[in-house]
Amino acid sequence: MNPFLGINLSSLRDAIHHRKQQKQSLQSRRTAILATVERVVEGTDSRIRMVSSYQKKLQAAISRSLEYTDDLIDQIPEAIEVSANTFVSDPHVNAFFVNVSDLQTVFSHSSEVREFMEDFSNVDTPQCCALLCMRKSEKTVMGVELAGDMLKRDVRQTAVSFSDHRIYSPTPSEAETREGLKQCLFGGLVTNALEHIVQLRLASHRLKQQRQMLQARLRRYRHNRGGAEQNAQPAAELRKEIEQIRQKLNMIEEQLKNTHPVTPRESLEQVNAVLSRPDKFVRFRECSLRLNKMGVKVDADSRQPCNQIRLTEVEIGDESPRVVTLAKFPRDELLPRKEFLAQSLFS
Numbered sequence: 001m002n003p004f005l006g007i008n009l010s011s012l013r014d015a016i017h018h019r020k021q022q023k024q025s026l027q028s029r030r031t032a033i034l035a036t037v038e039r040v041v042e043g044t045d046s047r048i049r050m051v052s053s054y055q056k057k058l059q060a061a062i063s064r065s066l067e068y069t070d071d072l073i074d075q076i077p078e079a080i081e082v083s084a085n086t087f088v089s090d091p092h093v094n095a096f097f098v099n100v101s102d103l104q105t106v107f108s109h110s111s112e113v114r115e116f117m118e119d120f121s122n123v124d125t126p127q128c129c130a131l132l133c134m135r136k137s138e139k140t141v142m143g144v145e146l147a148g149d150m151l152k153r154d155v156r157q158t159a160v161s162f163s164d165h166r167i168y169s170p171t172p173s174e175a176e177t178r179e180g181l182k183q184c185l186f187g188g189l190v191t192n193a194l195e196h197i198v199q200l201r202l203a204s205h206r207l208k209q210q211r212q213m214l215q216a217r218l219r220r221y222r223h224n225r226g227g228a229e230q231n232a233q234p235a236a237e238l239r240k241e242i243e244q245i246r247q248k249l250n251m252i253e254e255q256l257k258n259t260h261p262v263t264p265r266e267s268l269e270q271v272n273a274v275l276s277r278p279d280k281f282v283r284f285r286e287c288s289l290r291l292n293k294m295g296v297k298v299d300a301d302s303r304q305p306c307n308q309i310r311l312t313e314v315e316i317g318d319e320s321p322r323v324v325t326l327a328k329f330p331r332d333e334l335l336p337r338k339e340f341l342a343q344s345l346f347s
Contacts (some may be wrong), residue, residue: 091307
């Protein structure tokens, strides 16, 4: 056989095999997207299925949100170990917790962590990996500072602290935790779309309630007008009140003319609006801090010893940002249930 022909045939077979794999992968992804479309529709407004080609109309937005949430979770740095040992050696752990007892209490008080650790299927798992969320706060304090060979007192400083620790999605491994968080974050986007639809439905209901209240008030004022007309001043005030209520009723009637029950198409548009712009709902931001062992900010030009820590902050909706990190917590540092219950009673 011609060696050149043999090489070409081999390359051709490889190309055909690669093309076949790509086609299968693409088909698998399409199937997964369509399944996700159905879950989204079921989780927001099942009437969306009445809209012609609803699957095709939702695919792009859903794909966009899935890619966005995957990228966000992938941006979270590698998990850190949170333990008595790393409280001394890891500047992040040292900054996030007051002391070793604090970090053990935070994880031991987490119902999700305790449920994971006490699950029979996880008894041989030496640790769990979870998402740790905290609120970062800063306040001005007066402290001491070393300037050259001189110790300066009453120096204005900024102390950084972390509180309101919360733990989500504990699993045996970092990969599983990341996958669970991706699903959780996408689920949050779907819930946000549902809230938009519910708000549309409530708009008409609220207007009708306001109309009923104003109509009842108007009837009451008209009933009392006869007695008030004997006194010129109260009668004038009553007429003014009645006129104001009539004006409000007219405004509500005009609004109701433009308000109608939410249609399946409008629900689909709301879902598309949210899932095509996931960055409006959730955003990540990275920042760095230079902190000393006391949690006080250190200027870049300062020579005093400090640690530089990298933070990832997440903003969801209008909520204030929270610091997030993946954390591995060893099983042997979980507080015994007796101690855990005693702390719960007196905390």
